[in-house]
Amino acid sequence: MSDQESSALSGLRLASHAPLDAAQRVGRRKCSRCGASRMFYCYSCCALVGLETRDVPTVELPVKIDIIKHPNETDGKSTAVQAKLLAPRDVTIYTYPCIPELDQSTENIVLVFPGPDAMTVEELWEHFSADGKPRVKRLKVSDADPETHSCPIQRVVFIDSTWNQTTRIITDERLQALPNVELKSRRTCFWRRQKGSPDTYLATIEAVYYFLKDLHSHYFSEYTGEYDNLLFFFSFLHKLINKAKQAAGKV
Structure with a gap:
């Protein structure tokens, strides 16, 4: 990561990434709508995958x-x-x-x-x-x-x-x-x-x-x-x- 990139993304006030860490450890899952293998969300269906609404x-x-x-x-x-x-x-x-x-x-x-x-x-x-x-x-x-x-x-x-x-x-x-x-x-x-x-x-x-x-x-x-x-x-x-x-x- 370049210093410029690090600076641009550092200091952000973000919600906890713990749910993403947990989902990443589990790995890709099937989208409940289209069945495609996805990580975190299905970009085709605009739906979360392996995450609950409360996690985001x-x-x-x-x-x-x-x-x-x-x-x-x-x-x-x-x-x-x-x-x-x-x-x-x-x-x-x-x-x-x-x-x-x-x-x-x-x-x-x-x-x-x-x-x-x-x-x-x-x-x-x-x-x-x-x-x-x-x-x-x-x-x-x-x-x-x-x-x-x-x-x-x-x-x-x-x-x-x-x-x-x-x-x-x-x-x-x-x-x-x-x-x-x-x-x-x-x-x-x-x-x-x-x-x-x-x-x-x-x-x-x-x-x-x-x-x-x-x-x-x-x-x-x-x-x-x-x-x-x-x-x-x-x-x-x-x-x-x-x-x-x-x-x-x-x-």
Whole structure:
């Protein structure tokens, strides 16, 4: 594990990985829905395998997340299912050409995708208050915080695919009206990095996590780990795979 990767995943406020350790010792099991052999969860059925619901944290998000998955994206390489398993009430996954109903007359919606016209998270408020009457969502950061805070958006769309596959989705006319948001440059910790791609190309679960972290910091309060558990599976698998690489002398 590089120092940068160690730094990015260290200090996270995570639920106990003890259930994952126990499940890993038992090994792969059959998914109760499709019968496929899986470890921790079935990426085809979006279901836990060898784990109970109580073993996995549930993360409450301040916005709804829609993930549009490319039909040729390999399920086993995608991290989108982790977001759905950890934030089931707020995350929905669609397989293109199916996309969510995007009604911009009732919600402020953005698409997270880089480009020349993409704005930053900091610029969201200015963009959506151009008419002087921003449509905002008021909510409490936590039960311990009685103050309400304003969020300039209600829904966020992510694309789950390799960069070579994104053109087909990003050029869909149904997405053209959505304003784009570009994340700050961060290095991925994903162990299945796309061949020939820079290390700033994030896995989907990383992109969701960093977007929410930035959103929270700018529109709610100082970030204190509210969405760290979105990396519950990702951080454990990262540690597991790096340990295996070290044992094999590949690190």
